[in-house]
Amino acid sequence: MRLKRRILLLLALILLIPTVGCWNSREPKNLAIVMALGIDKGTAKEPYRVSFQVANSGVVASGSNNTSEASPITMFTSTGVSVFEAIRKTAQKVPRQLFFAHIRLIIIGETMARSGISELFDFFERSRETRMTSLVLVSRGSSAESVLQTLTPLEKLPANAFVGKIKFSSKLWGENLTTAASDVVRMLVSNNRTLLISGVKRYGPSAEAEQKSNVQKSNNYSLIAMSKIGVFRDGKLVQWLDGPDARGTLWTLDKISSTVMNIAASTKGSEEKAVTIEVMHSHTKVVPHLDGGKPSFRINITAEGSVSELRVPIDLSQPAAVGRLEQSWSQAIEDEVRLAVSHAQQNKLDYLQFNETFKRKYPKAWRKLQTGWELLFADSPVQVTVRTYIRHQGMRNQSYLQKMNQNAKQQQNEQE
Template sequence: MRNRLVYMLILMVAALPMTGCWNSREPKQLAIVMALGIDKAPGNKYKVSFQIANSGQVAPGIVAGGSTYGAPVMVYSGTGSSIYEAIRKTSRSVPRQLFFAHIRLVVIGESLAKSGMQEIFDFFDRSRETRLTAMVLIARGGDAEQAVRTLTPLEKLPANAVMGKMMHSSRLWSENFTVYIDDVINMMVSEENVLLISGVKLAGDKGMSAKKENVEQTNPAAILNISGMAVMQEGKLKKWLDGRLARGVIWARNKMESSVMTIDAMGKPKSVSIEVSRGKTKVKTQFANGQLRFHFHIDAEGFITELQVPFDMTKPGGIDSMEKEWAETIRDEAEAAIKQAQSEKCDMLGLGQMLRREHPKQWNKRKDDWNNVFADSEITVTVHTEIRHQGLRNKSYLSNISK
């Protein structure tokens, strides 16, 4: 019994040096990267910009690891033949170790997107520290560095501001949808290899974008806006989609969450506003005599939010006529997007992905020439709409004014 106690005591003493975290790092030793910008640099290199949180500015009173003066973020840049080489080179300028576990946003410069960006995501996929849930955007008409340097109102951390804009834009306007690093990687290794990534664009006085004075006024001189969707094919930027084409793709891909659409009434264009409260798209595939056919059926529900004409919805057939006009508007948008996709021979609608998932044998027969097969396929659209309610009024006060 005594020997057993001795052995246990020896083991307990030997285990004491093993307590604690061998690779622990104090917050004051870390430069926490919130956003990353990647641009094309001369000599087939990459320029990587790191948006680092200044914790003393973001959370006043908590000064460990941060400074109580200056901007809420600092941006450092480095150039290298690879992303990781650029990171290591930047360490010469940053007084703390770059820490990527909290990265939320990756911005790709437009010139890099045009030349091809297939190789740049291996670092994120391989690293134990980075997250594949970081959002990806394309810097439309500019550099990623300038986008991550721009200070934003309301949100101290620009990365959080851009993410908030992207999420609200996709949920409330539906001309964009969010894409994350793992989505990009999965699509790049897929056989159809077409991806849509939303754009972020700097508007206003670009020279003011990185200055603190930009957010110290009621009307910022420079601001970042979510702008369009980049169509990526084989890892390269093919074109931008905006407006009705972008929303038509959203309808076709069953990504509609909510939006506001305007329709004609009483001879006045765009005089009725309808908020889309629900959108559901189903695609039916048919094979006949070697010909591939797709049929989109869109179901939409919504409610009237504004009238600019004295339209009386209490009259028989009043709501029915609005629903019919709304259905025509949705069909026009979806058909315009389909026509654009087929003319470009670019399956931005995701039909190849759906065919591969639901009809793998048929996909295997067509995958080698899918772009031409898709372009020659017969695609039709039907739309069913339902207006659930009309707000607090069935009859607008405009009816009394017109009298």
């Protein structure tokens, strides 16, 4: 009898499972899928202005291209005392419930970034929908809302275009880096008071940025491009890194996957940068030292690459010629790294993360030195050692420029 009761109870429990399994389910047709989110500085009463880039599922799912009349996205904006309040207030404007599980990008307006971002990410950590793998960018010279409103060519959803640009820019150009929301939180709670986030900027006529005509032209459209690296101190944007300074920083942080460098043919003679090198692989190791209570650092960089273009006649079949190029290339990398280190030390901002390497090697000394670390960092000697290897010369060793140079010399000799 007891066995029969147990079996009946078990069957009853099994039958109850499908009745409660979808109690909190949401139909896709009732959801507004948010692809990107922007946060700008609001007013004194409502300090957060939050913008949502919502995918127009009908247009995206139809398979039509960007030249169709309907826009692939719809923008909604609300303000609030907190990020979450601004999100909930959007219910007054959106006919569907906002769904954040597919957010790929968070853009912070420059004004908001300069006032401080330390409190922005608590909502993203607590929410069950948002992903901490979402990439974070800072809009330069404009609001995050205006950047998110820009329609982009090649990609239907601008959020996908932005993510593609930052990934390819950091991978192939070497003057930007990818920073996820989890990276931001990790750096905010670490002993390092600095943080790096790539910038994004809108170029071109703003009047057309939000129009379908922006993607119906082959040229002269408004576009979004990666632009510089923002340096944060104590959660506030304080400066931008650009060009050799930005790349030198990424060399030091071991963040260079590939890039292109124009170098001189040798370390002596002409300063003309007539050789283009494609960096194919690199590795950086920062080694800290402690002598008499004073820290110092040695940066060891190894890089491999190929010759992509010559604008002077060089015979790459000769080992001596290749050796001169490697020396020139090493010097070019060293110059960029020294520039980055010099600027960081002048500003007393250790965004090069020397403190992290020092802490790992000298934990006891770090506990004594961490209070005045920025001053110690600014005065620390830094040695840079670069080794480069040219592994490939392309499809040929001898450029036709060399033959042209030989012909010119022969003609000159004949005339004499």
